[in-house]
Amino acid sequence: MSNAVFETNIEGLKLKSRGKVRDIYEVDDDTLLIVATDRISAFDVIIPTPIPGKGKVLTQMSLFWFEKFKDLVKNHVLESDPSNYPEPARSHAAILKDRSMLVKKAKPLPVECIVRGYITGSGWKDYKRTGKICGISLPEGLIESQELATPIFTPSTKGEVGEHDENISFEKVVDLVGEDVAQKIRDLSLRLYIEARDYAKERGVIIADTKFEFGIIDGEVTLIDEVLTPDSSRFWPLDGYEPGRSQPSFDKQFVRDYLESIKWDKTPPAPELPDDIVEKTMARYNEALERLTA
Known part of the structure; x- marks a missing residue:
């Protein structure tokens, strides 16, 4: 896949971190350059096969939602046109085009803000075993992929690359960030999810669940990282949706399903993906x- 970008090396900028998907560079004391590569991860492990163009999709979709929600919550985006970046980033405009954002540096909150609107994935497994999702009691008799009467907030810790996130209670979120911030990020997460869910459904897409991340900039809770992308969400086609089974998806569940089918043990190193899985995922x-x- 010669046109795929598995990792970047922006000469003249200090690499701050290389995550599961994003390469993050220090531009100055207040500014970061976030570059979405074509890496893909599953079960918290980076897959050695990139998905060409994936980073551009993630960036363009995040920018769309950041703009859509800007009146609800501040975000960290400063600029996304590489021709307007400061040097030396501007000199790398060709590789940065459509897959990068210049952002204001935030103090990230140590919480993954997960909202579930449908019972699926690990939530379905949890419910079958306990009658609950992440400790939240649900009615008896729910079936796989069923829409929940009310979306639920199921936060988790942020695992480092190669580590699994750990589900935590809302009380633990309060311990980590304080009551006021905990309530704000919970309420914002639920509101953003509901607005996005309703918008997407009009366009033939079900957002089954998603993950938001927040940080503090100038003392204010700020939406950061990525927003409602196929990497941070489960997207299903509305046409053909049928509760009681797993659903076809627009997101990386397609890759997860393949890896489950080959009985990979979900520990590094991950296997390569065959060409047909790469093409279908793209x-x-x-x-x-x-x-x-559109």
Whole structure:
């Protein structure tokens, strides 16, 4: 996949971190350059096979939602056109185009803000075992992929690369960030999810669940990282949706399903993906972008 960007090396900028998908560079004391590569992870492990163009889809979709929600919550985006970046980033405009954002540096909160609107994935497994999702009691008799009467907030810790996130209670979130901030990020997460869910459904996409991240900038809770992308969410086509089974998806569930099918033990190193899985995944990502942002 010669046109894929597995990692970047921006000469003249200090690499701050290389995450599961994003390479983050220090521009100055207040500014970061976030570059979405074409890496893909599953079960918290980076897959050695990139998905060409994936980073561009993630960036363009995040920018769309940041703009859509800007009146609800501040975000960290300063600029996304590389021709307007300061040097030396501007000199790398060709590789940064459509897959990067210049952002204001935030103090990230140590919480993954997960909202679930449908019972699926690990939530379905948890419910079958305990009748609850992440400790939240739910009615008896729910079936796989069923829409919940009310979306639920199921936060987790942030695992480092190669580590699994750990579900935590709201009380633990309060311990980590304080009551006022905990209530704000919970309420914002639920409101953002509901607005996005309703918007997406009009465009033939079900957002089954998603993850938001927040940080503090100038003392204010700020939306950061990525927003409602195929990497941070489960997207299902509305057409053909049928509770009681797993659903076809626009997101990386497609890759997860393949890895489950080959009985990978979910520990590094991950296996390579075959060409047909790469091509189908690319098509899923691109269709999600088209449906939601066109």
